[in-house]
Amino acid sequence: MADKVLDAEELREAVPSPPPGGPAGLPADPPYFVGRRRELDALRADIDRPGLDVLRGQVASGGRVLLVAGRPGSGRTALAVRLAREMGERYPDGQFYVRLGADGADGEQAARTLLRAVGAEPHGNVRDAFARRRAILVLDDVTTPRQLLDLLPGGTGNLVVATSDGPLPGVADVRPCTLGGLDAPAALDMLAQAIGPVRVTNDPRAAETLAQECGGHPAALRLVAAWLAAQPRMSVTDATRLLREAEAPDPLGRAFRLVYGALAQPVARMLRFLALAPAGVADAQIASALAGCSVSAAQSTLEDLAGCGLMQADGSHYRVPGFLAPALRELLETLDRPGELRLARARMLERTVRLLQACHASLTGADPAEEIPRALRFPSRAAASAWLHGRLPLLLAAVRIAAADGELDTLARRLVAGLVRALAAEPDAGDAGDTTAERYQLHTVVLEVAERRGLHREKAAALINIGDLDAEGARPLDALDRYRAALVAAREGFDGDAEGRALEAIAGTYLALDDPQRAADWYGRALALRQTRGELPHQARLHSRLGSLHTYAARYGPALREWRAAAAAHRRLKDLPAQARALSEVARVQEYAGHPEDALRTCRDALYWAREAGEKRLEGAVLLRMADTLERLGDPAGARLQRAAARRLLPAGEVPDDGEV
Template sequence: MTDQAVDTDGVRLSPDPSEDGPFLGRTRELKELRADIERAGLDTLAGKKPPRARVLLIAGRSGSGRTALAEELVRQVADRYPDGVLRARLSEPDGTAVPVERAARELLAALSLPAPAGADEDDLTAALRDALAGRRALLLLDDATGAEQVDALLPDAPESLAVAVSSGPLTGIPDVRPCTLGGLDTKSALELLTRLTGSVRITVDPRAAEGLVEICQGQPAVLLLAGGWLAAHPKAAVADLAKQLHTDGEGAPLDRLFRLVHAGLPAPAARILRLLWLAPAGLVDPHTASALAGCSVGAAHTTLDDLTALGLLRAVDAPLPQYEVPGCLHPLLRAAAQTHERPAELQLARARMLERTVRLLQSCRAAAETDDPQIRERAQGMPRALRFAGPGAAADWLRARRPALLAAARLAVADGELDTLARRLMSQLVRAMVAHFGTQAAAPDLYGVHRLVLDVAERRGLPREKAAALLNLADVDARTGRTAEALVRYRAALDAGREANDPYATGRAMESVGGAHLELGDYDRAADWFGRALAQRLARDEQGDAARLYGRIAAAHTYAGRYGEATRNWRAALAGYRRSGDVAAHARALSELARVQEYAGRPEESLRTCQEAVEWARRAEEERLQAALQLRLADTLERLGDPVAARPHRAAAEGILGQEGLKPSTDACEIRSTSAED
């Protein structure tokens, strides 16, 4: 029996994960677990309705086959839960707990539900509970490190079931049904060995085979290594392996067998195996192994396949070659690496891996940005092994390696000695994700990356990078409705930009502070901050940005009902756009000026400005804006009592929208309050 290979930093929504061959053993445990599902809970016995999903616990050491048992239970009962099966891994390969926020976000993604970037743990778990309320779903929470993780993810749905896998009890969760695993029974253990080695060596010496099972204590992970070793040594008898393990009586069976397998590997393969301890999230592909060991990609791929055959790795079901380091082997690989490799060599291997990741991300981004000749030329100069066949192949790689790439960024920042590489990695990761998935779709991942950038910038005293990270984080906060939090970060970015003497960061921060105040309804402060940003742009003779800021000041005055000030600033914006030759922006500014004139009670003036805006929109080939302006002309004429003149404008708008399948432009500001001033 083998643990089901799962994504070590994510979830899957699947009714029946594939397994290699039939499930072995654990008949009694499965029977008890299925009976526990049917058994009435404490709340039911007390005459109360259960408030939450029932929890079954499968407890055992890593390598005991606990995940495989959980997967088999899920396979057997999945048809009772029509709303599907959700899976989440709650710890990293080194045993570090996965933050509940990340697990909840991945579960929401598996449900195809939005998880706003930057949302905290409470918001995400509440959204998850809301999503699962009233559903009949099955959750598999693998490798939980404590009751707090499981408790936070439990749905308020009595008809749902949560199967938790852990090394110990989940104290604090009421009415948990525990199932503690030992070793496999002898018959199942022998069948597993037979599957791996063939039947001859098992049947010719059944006593030696039973002795080997006893030495392995029936632990599936140990039996897998034993079977892999025997398969790789076809002339060795089962008794030979049992004797070697018996002679080396130091340590647990897994330790002894790992030492034997490791010692028998060729030196290059043994070194690759040890260095896989450094693989982010325990996920390895040929490029990762190649970079860690400093060998070719082809040689690394062959070695990974050989290590998989020996039971040292598990192949991941993915569109590209990818492998997982079993959690039970992670501490053994770490100990072996620290014994056989000098600290400087380990640091160099980690640096090579991060450098390779940076170059792959550059190539991945270049595959999507084929219109940029410089990027295309740079991609052509890369080695063939680092190039992607096309945008689709690059996107598949980025999607498949996403957990490992995000883990690599976290590990690089946590290392503290590779901050330059960490900054390059995060920069390329952001650009690649935006190029392939778009800013909006990638925002949840990018928010975490920007926080890592901020950590490095603060640690290294880099005010320019700190300002950039704060601006990026604040932008996401602002887009997701956390305007007050965004305002705090924009002000901090302004301080960092001033410290770095970075005019772009300071100007951008001042404008963003104004935008936050505008969103909060403080129009006076908004106009003041836009004015400060405008003064800087004018001092630097940045006419295009200055025109845009005149428009933002005008919008703040419009919201406040100060139509005279709004009109003056829109006219200043128009002058700037005219000088810069921005026809589309000129058309939009005329549209907004016409709107302000209408609000100010000057419909005839608004009508003339709107007609001028239509002409400019036509020159700019802005069809949505043309349609919106034609509709506004029709509305204005009807209010002026001339419905006959309004009809051709409405017909023109409908013709544009019908011909192009468009909707009217909604870029204009909405008036939230009015005032008797001006």
């Protein structure tokens, strides 16, 4: 196959495009869609058929659910998508597509994908998000009834079209539309569309025989027809003979063997290696990394493979058809050495790491590293964001591939780090763009790798990160278990910093559980560790936290010691504003303890350091504290003077009038 030269702009455009099957719309139609009018009419009629609830005299509890059942390659996805397109006008709130199955999204990912697509809260549920909509959901390759039930929308205005290998027991009021082979007219129509009507008309009996040899199987017909179209000098009779000679137990296997056997060796090798791509989806960048060739050569090969039915094209992305994946994996095991496959995976993952680095640079506005080729860079922040969200399920799949290999742990950790950084830099990380669940998966992968490799430091970091996510998700007891395990791992790895983080995290969790006594105990342990390590900034922060806890518990003696220690630590750090704040807290505790004269003297010290730091707002706050203290000492005139001085420093409305005190 001749190399197709892509200019730099075309290469950049190939990077940000989202993969097919995203929630923005339906995937592209196959190049040839024939027949199936009887099935389409039956499905249309089923939409308007009264449900069992209505027949029982009850109010309908949900929208209509249709099931298209058939083996991979039977055209079930094409039929579901065609039906959704034809019914689009009746459902004005959109058409949504999610691919499930072994290589697609799991149930939670699919739900988050749909929720993001409609701008709903990512922690919500599909039922509520679609309750007041009129939309079509195409759920492709459903493997279990639970997958379907968890994604059913609420309300009666939605239509769900699911595809599966067979019936889904447990899903009520669903009659599967089972697909068999194409009838003879439809099969001949497909051949005519692919190879031209003249070749069919010139030898109609041979065309009928070829269709019979394919068993009416849509995928087999598509493969043979595309292969025959690329060879205009070959007769249909010769093609039928070659198909019969192909060694395989079924029509689809014979068609694949025929087409695959005609490929040039480099093209056949790339096709096999494309089965290694996450979820079988690749663009020119991923294909070039897997095959070890140029991006332009990979793009040309992908186009040719799509042209002969061996790949499914959608924009700049290509997917290995589900019915071919088992055959390609079998060929990989037979023809390619394990070392070659590992090297191909490593190249693919390295390319993905660089794409994530380029994505992070675009999202943060930083200059990309020099080692990132220009062709991998994103033209804009919006393009990087679209790429990240569009490929997120595939990026997670790449992480799982790296971790499962067992020999690519370094790449797995780099991939996780790059993806976490990119997600953290994502401008839409809040609301519907929340990626907590994805980050949880990523840190879990790091934990698995660390445990397998005996990497105690990485294990501690992963446990702390997972614990933080548990804490964010209001699961404090789970977080506590994670932090305690992280403490053990940090000590085994002699990682003092992680040990300190774990100790502080345990203390913070007890505080969230409304147990300040235990929180103070664990903060004390963290402080002792930081003092042993001579980490003054951490000591200053921990003294302040302990001072707050003791103040809250009315233990004024310990509170004074901690706040004074915090002030001393900030003085050594030359952090004048923090020193002034700590002294202000010392004054507060002194006043609570019944020593207003001492509090007034301490306030004067705090005022001095606030002025030295040039912190006007802090100076005003200290003046207000002095005014309150003077008021309690029976000096209202002095209090008014301090409030007047504070009023000159603070915004209007922040200082109460003297009559309000």
